[in-house]
Amino acid sequence: MKWILRYRELSTAIALLMAQLFVGCGSQHSTEAIKPELDSINYASYIAIGPDTAIYPIHQTTSSQREPIDEYGLQNLFDQNDKTGWFSEPGLHAGEWIEFKFDRLPVSRLQIVALDSFIVARVQEVEITVNDSVLGTFPIQAFISIHTPISKLRIKAMDADGLNIVNPPLTQDTTSTTRTAYLTYASHYNSRSFALAELRLFDEKGKLLPIKAIPNRTAKINLWSQTDSRLITDGNTKTGFAEENEIDHRINFAFEVFTPITRIAIWNGIDRKPESGYIQKAILSIAGHPEASFILKPGYNEYVLPFPMVSRLFTLHLLSTKKMAFSELRFYDGAR
Secondary structure, eight states, rough: OOOHHHHHHHHHHHHHHHHHHHHHHHHHHHHHHHHOEEEEEEEEOOSSHHHHSBBBOOOEEEEEOSSHHHHHHHGGGSSTTTTEEOOOOOTTTTTEEEEEEEEEEEEEEEEEOOOOOOOOOOOOOEEEEETEEEEEEEETOOOEEEEEEEEEEEEOSSSSSTTTTOOEEEEEEETSSSEOOOOOOOOOOOOOOOOEEEEEEOOTTSSSSOOOOOOOOEEEEEEESSOOOOGGSOOOOOOOOOSSSSHHHHHHHEEEEEEEEEEEEEBBOTTTOGGGGOOEEEEEOOOOOOOOOEESSSSSEEEEEEEEEEEEEEEEEHHHOOOOOEEEEEEETOOO
């Protein structure tokens, strides 16, 4: 009797093992079949659920961002490493800024550390704005007293060595009429970026707060096109997706985990290539839920969804009466 029971247990175990092997082989084959059609793209991610003691902003944004983000992004401001930092796009004017929003974060003081490198513009001063009130202009490296809960923090580059500041002067003629002078104004172009190495926030006891920037999330994208999918997230509005013979196109996105999306931004058209066309209407959808549609104008468009969409698979339906093109696409969740 015992022998019969052991035989049945052994037979059941073998059957389960064969079923697992069969299912596993089928899944692997399906994944490999679609892998060549997909490329990896990073999007803003909400805070991961798990044992994380870091403090994340509820929103973060910049005036510009140098690519790649993994090397020059905001996460470098909180890594306790003075040799890495956040970079603006190169060759822009003074006035670049970064901004964080918190849920009333108690802060006693802050310190901004400049990146000591010859490849960036040397910024002597920054303007600090807390909760929409300008606190003042302060030298880099100085400790700045706050003593108030922070809901919004903006740091703006002021006069700096190497950042381009072009301001043609006004001239006054003999009739006392002010007019703009037509001058050939020569400006020394500099390709350096505004950069910061560290942003340090201290609590009321003087302890350094464990701040982190909102991380990125990886998605798979299928353009169903010959266009390189990296062109729609490279931060360059002079390159992008273009279809000459299509007026109806769908783009599929697959995130690794369920992801909320509350806002979408599209740079409609491609800079200096108006002949490439524009998108007139876009529809974002997930299976089994109402669609969110919006009309696009040329240039930058930002649309807040009427309701959050939470899924792993998203479809963006693009429509145009003529040939279509766009240069950049961004998805944002509730934390952005």
